[in-house]
Amino acid sequence: MLMRKARRHGAHLLVAGIALPAVVLVGWITFVTADRLFGAEVVTRADAILSVQSATLERQLDKFRLLPPLLAQRPDVRALIAARDRDKGERTAAIAAGMAGADEVAFLDRQGVLIATSHLVPRLAIVYPQDIGPLPFAEALEGRLGRAYRQGTPQAPGSYVFASAVRDETGVIGVVAVRVSLAEVEQAWALTPAPIVAVDADGSIVASNRAEWRGQKLGTHVQATGPRTVRQRVAGESGRSGPGGEAGAMTVRINGDDRSAPYLMVDCTLPVLDWRIAAFADLSDAVSQARKATAIAVLLMLLLSGGAWVAADRRQAALRRMRENRLSALRLERKVRSRTRDLSEANRRLAEEVREREAAEAELRSMQADLVQAAKMATLGQMSAALSHEFNQPLAAIRSTADNARLFIEREKPERALSGLDRIVGMVERMAEISRILKGFSRRAGTDLKPTAVKPALDEAVMLLSPRLKQSGASLVIDPVDPSIRVLGGHVRLEQVLLNLVANALDAVEGRADGLVRVEVRTLEDGNVVIRVADNGPGIDADVMARVFDPFFTTKDVGKGLGLGLSIAYKIVHDFSGTLVAGAAPEGGAEFTVRLRAADAALDAAQ
Numbered sequence: 001m002l003m004r005k006a007r008r009h010g011a012h013l014l015v016a017g018i019a020l021p022a023v024v025l026v027g028w029i030t031f032v033t034a035d036r037l038f039g040a041e042v043v044t045r046a047d048a049i050l051s052v053q054s055a056t057l058e059r060q061l062d063k064f065r066l067l068p069p070l071l072a073q074r075p076d077v078r079a080l081i082a083a084r085d086r087d088k089g090e091r092t093a094a095i096a097a098g099m100a101g102a103d104e105v106a107f108l109d110r111q112g113v114l115i116a117t118s119h120l121v122p123r124l125a126i127v128y129p130q131d132i133g134p135l136p137f138a139e140a141l142e143g144r145l146g147r148a149y150r151q152g153t154p155q156a157p158g159s160y161v162f163a164s165a166v167r168d169e170t171g172v173i174g175v176v177a178v179r180v181s182l183a184e185v186e187q188a189w190a191l192t193p194a195p196i197v198a199v200d201a202d203g204s205i206v207a208s209n210r211a212e213w214r215g216q217k218l219g220t221h222v223q224a225t226g227p228r229t230v231r232q233r234v235a236g237e238s239g240r241s242g243p244g245g246e247a248g249a250m251t252v253r254i255n256g257d258d259r260s261a262p263y264l265m266v267d268c269t270l271p272v273l274d275w276r277i278a279a280f281a282d283l284s285d286a287v288s289q290a291r292k293a294t295a296i297a298v299l300l301m302l303l304l305s306g307g308a309w310v311a312a313d314r315r316q317a318a319l320r321r322m323r324e325n326r327l328s329a330l331r332l333e334r335k336v337r338s339r340t341r342d343l344s345e346a347n348r349r350l351a352e353e354v355r356e357r358e359a360a361e362a363e364l365r366s367m368q369a370d371l372v373q374a375a376k377m378a379t380l381g382q383m384s385a386a387l388s389h390e391f392n393q394p395l396a397a398i399r400s401t402a403d404n405a406r407l408f409i410e411r412e413k414p415e416r417a418l419s420g421l422d423r424i425v426g427m428v429e430r431m432a433e434i435s436r437i438l439k440g441f442s443r444r445a446g447t448d449l450k451p452t453a454v455k456p457a458l459d460e461a462v463m464l465l466s467p468r469l470k471q472s473g474a475s476l477v478i479d480p481v482d483p484s485i486r487v488l489g490g491h492v493r494l495e496q497v498l499l500n501l502v503a504n505a506l507d508a509v510e511g512r513a514d515g516l517v518r519v520e521v522r523t524l525e526d527g528n529v530v531i532r533v534a535d536n537g538p539g540i541d542a543d544v545m546a547r548v549f550d551p552f553f554t555t556k557d558v559g560k561g562l563g564l565g566l567s568i569a570y571k572i573v574h575d576f577s578g579t580l581v582a583g584a585a586p587e588g589g590a591e592f593t594v595r596l597r598a599a600d601a602a603l604d605a606a607q
């Protein structure tokens with residue numbers, strides 16, 4: 001039972017065992033792959049932003065890099081510095097600033113004191129060294145291009161200052177300074193939604209598209225969540241960063257950003273400026289896309305597993321059905337086999353029984369035939385005494401009549417002798433008739449049915465019984481019989497039936513002074529013939545009545561009755577398709593009624 005259950009659930013366990021790890025594995029692989037793919041896309045995008053935006057910054061600064069040396073070469077500039085001409089200086093500065101698009105152009109003396117500026121508002125004027133430090137000024141005095149970053153505020157973007165020395169024959173007489181605002185760069189960066197920052201060597205933000213970050217340390221806003229991977233950027237990839245520009249990428253979290261998703265930060269150095277530019281790219285899209293892809297993959301896998309489950313279920317059910325069908329077919333086959341066995345056994349028994357019955361019947365038939373014969377012989381035996389008496393009497397009468405006839409002839413009274421001879425002839429004829437009947441009786445009866453006249457059969461029976469009749473002293477009354485009445489049967493057998501019935505009746509009335517036996521033959525309206533044999537004997541008791549037709553049933557003394565007469569009569573009448581019934585006679589004794597089909601009616605029916 002347990003085994004079957006386990007087998008039944010085997011396919012499901014297999015499906016579950018494969019499906020669950022497969023779902024997890026496919027989910028994990030999908031997530032990792034999608035994360036990598038979408039992450040790579042984010043990196044590419046961030047790289048592109050970084051390249052474009054760092055190029056924007058470099059281009060902006062590059063544009064103004066050469067302006068101070070060019071102005072320093074101009075004789076009018078040299079002259080106005082030498083003369084410390086403020087008005088001219090302001091005009092020249094304003095024109096130069098306006099034409100170049102610089103924020104401010106300023107002329108300073110050798111000590112760094114402002115001579116003139118394009119800005120009319122003095123507080124914005126470039127003042128060395130307090131305002132922007134000594135470095136660019138010193139660099140300019142040394143003959144190089146001085147550079148300095150001027151810190152911005154959350155309200156105003158920072159700016160970059162280029163400075164170049166102005167010389168005459170005597171040497172350095174002053175400095176030309178050009179201030180470039182980073183506002184333009186920041187505006188370009190502002191088109192990108194994610195933060196972009198430029199950070200100086202100290203880690204302070206010098207420019208950003210987030211105004212509030214200006215001047216602050218990058219570390220206060222951004223926290224690394226993963227290791228930084230350093231990549232050597234291919235020359236030209238980042239525009240002007242050139243060889244030696246180091247690039248990196250790392251995942252970070254931006255403080256104050258309410259989204260939990262991390263950002264990707266890609267950065268590269270701008271070697272000339274000693275700045276780093278960092279561009280951020282939101283990873284949340286990539287993460288959510290990776291999650292979506294994972295969810296879809298997991299769902300698909302679940303669907304597949306569900307399908308596999310259903311398929312396993314169906315297969316299981318089909319297998320079960322097949323097994324059940326096979327089982328019931330086997331059961332049926334077994335049942336059919338056992339039934340067939342039983343049937344052939346029953347058949348065999350039946351055949352055996354039929355054989356036994358046939359044998360028994362054959363035996364019975366031969367026994368019956370023997371018995372009929374035996375009964376005849378018994379009847380003959382009974383009759384022989386009476387017959388010898390019957391024959392002796394006429395023989396004695398013939399003898400004396402013949403003696404008398406001789407005497408009459410001797411006395412020449414031939415007419416008396418003749419009458420005696422006539423009597424002798426009559427008696428001989430009668431004896432011959434008795435002998436003829438006895439001869440016929442000893443023959444075996446036939447079995448075929450043919451029209452048989454009732455009267456001769458009855459007459460012969462009475463003839464055979466006449467010695468007993470005489471002995472018993474009973475009277476036999478035979479109602480006149482129509483000689484044309486014929487029944488379907490056989491002469492000898494019919495005679496035997498009547499003989500038996502009349503003999504029994506004579507037996508019954510034996511010893512009675514008024515013994516009466518009555519025989520009646522009638523044709524009924526329906527064409528049947530009825531032969532009635534009645535007596536005024538003691539009749540038949542109820543318990544005897546049920547058995548009178550049984551073979552060997554007799555109430556008579558040993559030696560007198562064999563108990564076969566009625567059973568033989570019964571059988572014969574049935575062979576004639578008739579009936580034989582016993583009952584009470586109006587005369588007071590028993591009455592036997594034989595009902596037979598009239599030969600004419602039977603022939604008519606046959607035709």
Ligand code: ADP
Nearest residue numbers: 504505508554555556561562563564565566590
């Ligand atoms: P059996 O005459 O040798 O006894 P049967 O078969 O002829 O054998 O008769 C069976 C019995 O039926 C008789 O012994 C007798 O008791 C009864 N029986 C037959 N005929 C008569 C009759 N006419 N009256 C009374 N009893 C009869």
